[in-house]
Amino acid sequence: MSAAPVLPDRPQRKRPIGWIIAAAVVVVAIVIAVVVVAVRGGGSDQAGAAGTSGSDPKAQTVTIGVADKALPYWKTYTALAKERLDVTVKLTNFADYSLPNPALKDGQVDINQFQHIQYLANYNVTAKDDLQPIGSTAVYPLPLYATKYDEPSAIPEGAKVAIPNDAINEARALLVLQSAKLVELKDGGSAFSTTDDIESHKVDVQPLDASQTANALQQGSVAAAVVNNNFATAAGLPASDKVFTDDPSSSSAAPYVNVFAVRSEDKTNKTYLDLADLFQDSAVQKVFKKDYPDAVARNEKASTLQDELAAVEQDAKAAAK
Numbered sequence: 001m002s003a004a005p006v007l008p009d010r011p012q013r014k015r016p017i018g019w020i021i022a023a024a025v026v027v028v029a030i031v032i033a034v035v036v037v038a039v040r041g042g043g044s045d046q047a048g049a050a051g052t053s054g055s056d057p058k059a060q061t062v063t064i065g066v067a068d069k070a071l072p073y074w075k076t077y078t079a080l081a082k083e084r085l086d087v088t089v090k091l092t093n094f095a096d097y098s099l100p101n102p103a104l105k106d107g108q109v110d111i112n113q114f115q116h117i118q119y120l121a122n123y124n125v126t127a128k129d130d131l132q133p134i135g136s137t138a139v140y141p142l143p144l145y146a147t148k149y150d151e152p153s154a155i156p157e158g159a160k161v162a163i164p165n166d167a168i169n170e171a172r173a174l175l176v177l178q179s180a181k182l183v184e185l186k187d188g189g190s191a192f193s194t195t196d197d198i199e200s201h202k203v204d205v206q207p208l209d210a211s212q213t214a215n216a217l218q219q220g221s222v223a224a225a226v227v228n229n230n231f232a233t234a235a236g237l238p239a240s241d242k243v244f245t246d247d248p249s250s251s252s253a254a255p256y257v258n259v260f261a262v263r264s265e266d267k268t269n270k271t272y273l274d275l276a277d278l279f280q281d282s283a284v285q286k287v288f289k290k291d292y293p294d295a296v297a298r299n300e301k302a303s304t305l306q307d308e309l310a311a312v313e314q315d316a317k318a319a320a321k
Contacts (some may be wrong), residue, residue, distance in 0.1 A: 003318040005064040036079060061088040065100040065112035066261075069093035073287040080281060086276055104263060111272055113137065113263050113279075117305065118168060118191045118255040121312035125320065132267040133259035133305035135276025138288070139248035140258070141285065142172055144180060145217055145232065145241045146224040152180035152244050157202050159223035162216045165207035170194060175252045177205065180244040191255040191312055192319035229294055248296035255312050257298050259305055306314055 039203055062081075066074065069091045078089040092109050094100045100112040101123045115123075117133060124131060148157050161182065163173035171193045177183045183205065185198040195205055203223070208216060214235035217225040227237060246253050260276040262269065278284065280299050288295070 019127035032034070041108060060086070061090060062111065062275060063090045063092055063109045064275075065092045065094055065103055065114065067094055067097065067100070067114040068291075073284055073291050076287045077079040077278065077284050080278055080283060081275060084270070084278065084281075087271060087275065089275070094177065101127070101129070101131060101261075104261065107263075110266070111260055113260045115261065116256045116258045117309050117312055118172075120259065121191075121255070121260055121309055121316050122168065124309075125313055125316040128144075129259045130264040131262050133244035133261050133309055134267055134273055134302045135260040135279060136298045136305060137258040137260070137279055138228055138292065138297045139253050139256050140292070140295050141245035141248060142169070142176055142226060142228065142256075143232065143242040144176055144224055144226050144244040145214070145237055146243045147217060147241055149224065149243060152182055152224075155182065155224055155243075158226045159203050160206050160221070161203045162206045162208045162213045162222040164210035164213060164226065164228065166210055167192070167194075168226060169210055169226075170207060172246070172256060174198070174205070176226055176246045177203070179246055179250070179252065190315050190319075192315050232317065245320065254308050257300060257305065257308075265304070266269060267302065271294065276302070 008204050015030045063266065068074070070093075074091060078091070081089045086314050091110070092103070093105070094114065097114065097119075100114050101107070101120075103109050105127075111134075116139075120131060120133065122210060123129065124291045127276045139298045144152065144161075146152075155161070161177065164170055164178070171189070171191050174183065174185060174193050174195070174197070175189050175191075178185050178189055183201040186199050189197060195207060198205065206216075211231055213225040214231050214237055216222045217237075218235065227235070227242060246256075248256075258277070260272075262272050266272055279288075280297075285297060288297070
């Protein structure tokens, strides 16, 4: 194979000094322009800026994970967020309650709103996470139903009373029965009490699958039953059959306040705090009450909610031993 041809050197020309100066000026101008653009655009794509995007530095997008996206109160809420805070709220719906907290941890959403403090405490302890509440929404009362009696005191001694048997609802149901003076729990009970903590009882407590408590009452196999709202609605239990509910303003209801939750590093984020506070606006509350007529709104400070979470987490750790 023949060698590649060798090209002759280009003749050297003397460049005019004016051309060199002009080229230098152009280069400097380009560098300055790049720096200015970088400074102006810096941080616009960072999650820590609450999803800031677009040419308006005040415009922000925040993603909230929820379990009831279709309900009208969210439409009112998102409209107010844009109007009052200049924040575009995007809702991500989760049908499975096990998903919103991991999604928040991994940064798929900025905030979630679907759980009460006890659920959040259970998650943090078991997942070794540190999600924090920054605002409250409501407590959903857990009712005791009876078809033949008008008040708890009328339920005969030794009568069977059904309660949900899952860990979260069983403890709360036992606290309901204690408030109704049907049982007494060890040390006053906690958000993690079980039937083993019953120290004295007027009635015979029967733990059942939560979906079966209403059916047991309607079939007459129990005299009364603690029934979650969704199962009571599905079974057609009338409100007139409620003989007792827990007091949403009592200390025993504190672990069941539903909350807006964020990653620990975001608990002082002003945009997120403003969004949590926006839920308390009268326009949102009006529609929320129509969507959830049995819910009792709660407006708690972030610090109060965080203190309650810490206390419930301690109970969760003790219960796990």
